[in-house]
Amino acid sequence: MTTNDSAASPSPEVLRYAAFTTDPAGGNPAGVVLDAAGLDDAAMPAIAARLGYSETAFLTARNPGAPGTAEPVYDVRYFAPKAEVPFCGHATVAAAVALAERDGTGAGGYLFATPAGEVPVAVDTVGGVPRATLTSVAPHVEAAGADDVAEALAALDWSADELDADLPPRIAFAGARHLVIAAATRDRLARLDYDVPRLEALMRRLGLTTVQLVRRASADVFHVRDPFPVGGVVEDPATGAAAAAFGAYARELGLVPATSVLTLHQGEDMGRPGVLTVTLREGDERVRVSGTAVRIPA
Incomplete structure (x- = not known):
């Protein structure tokens, strides 16, 4: 309806x-x-x-x-x-x-x-x-400043020793800018209670749309969460733009083969589970993100 x-x-x-x-x-x-x-x-x-x-x-x-x-x-x-x-x-x-x-x-x-x-x-x-x-615009990945990462962690109330050293923080873009931060455990990802004004201020300064919080479950499966205070939303339940940016991030860091299909689970901790499929193709820098959609009745 x-x-x-x-x-x-x-x-x-x-x-x-x-x-x-x-x-x-x-x-x-x-x-x-x-x-x-x-x-x-x-x-x-x-x-x-x-x-x-x-x-x-x-x-x-x-x-x-x-x-x-x-x-x-x-x-x-x-x-x-x-x-x-x-x-x-x-x-x-x-x-x-x-x-x-x-x-x-x-x-x-x-x-x-x-x-x-x-x-x-x-x-x-x-x-x-x-x-x-969807097929993204040309993506790019850039370094995240140490002071900016420290400020993000402080706003999130995360400590540096709770991060996954194999997935270092980066700013990734595939239509919008996202700061990617990887948690070392699923439990750390599940506990999200952040300082909204502090994180929003950092995101506005860096021109970020979301902060993408990630936990790697296996070689090609990830759990993700996306705080979105700049949009007036505490957390985004399923974020296709960030999924595309993450695909570029994973390829740039050599975390996955040049041709890959990644599965991202998002929204579980909010009670709104969703599944995003990210496809990378060798020789094509763009990232493809696939998913279903259903009408919400009135």
Whole structure:
């Protein structure tokens, strides 16, 4: 079902989806507005704030489409309750599934023109369930300053000896910037009670969207959590943008082979479990993130 929320008239249809799950009570809820052409820069953040999800995606169809591409092209903006973000993975997955369902195809290909760059998204079905795969913009990984890491740990109330030395802190980007910090134990990851204003101040100074907290469970399976205070959300339940950035991080540090499929579990500690699949391809620097999405009933 849908809700009508808008500061403009007429009110646009606001869809609600849960991404990276097949359970409406799991994964990460996202708002999706498939026709945002009539919304201005005040209306979009107002809708996102009222909805209260970590992000809402606002799509505007281009006509004609971009030269050289057969896929429908959409300009997309993403708003959290407190801020606009350059790219959001879970809202991208939700929006692509919503488009495929609206178009009655159950599958399709789309090109999302986001503030971070162009993001191709493909939708297929697996066992009758729609699944979207986004392909990130070109990623990069950079060093994290020792003082900045120390400040992050202080805000998190973590100590340096609770970190995994094989996964050193880095700032990773695949559409948005994320500070990656790896815990040495699953128990440390499970206990998240941080100083919200202190971490938010650090993140704003460094231009971060989330801090991605990671625990490696096996060679290609990871548990992750993402504090998101800059967006007005204490924690993001499933974070596709951070998953793409983490894929770039894992490849850059040589943690996984050049061609790999990683499984990220997120949201378990929040009671909203989700699964994100990260695919790396040798010879292609971009990162692919896949996941299901399901409509949230009113």
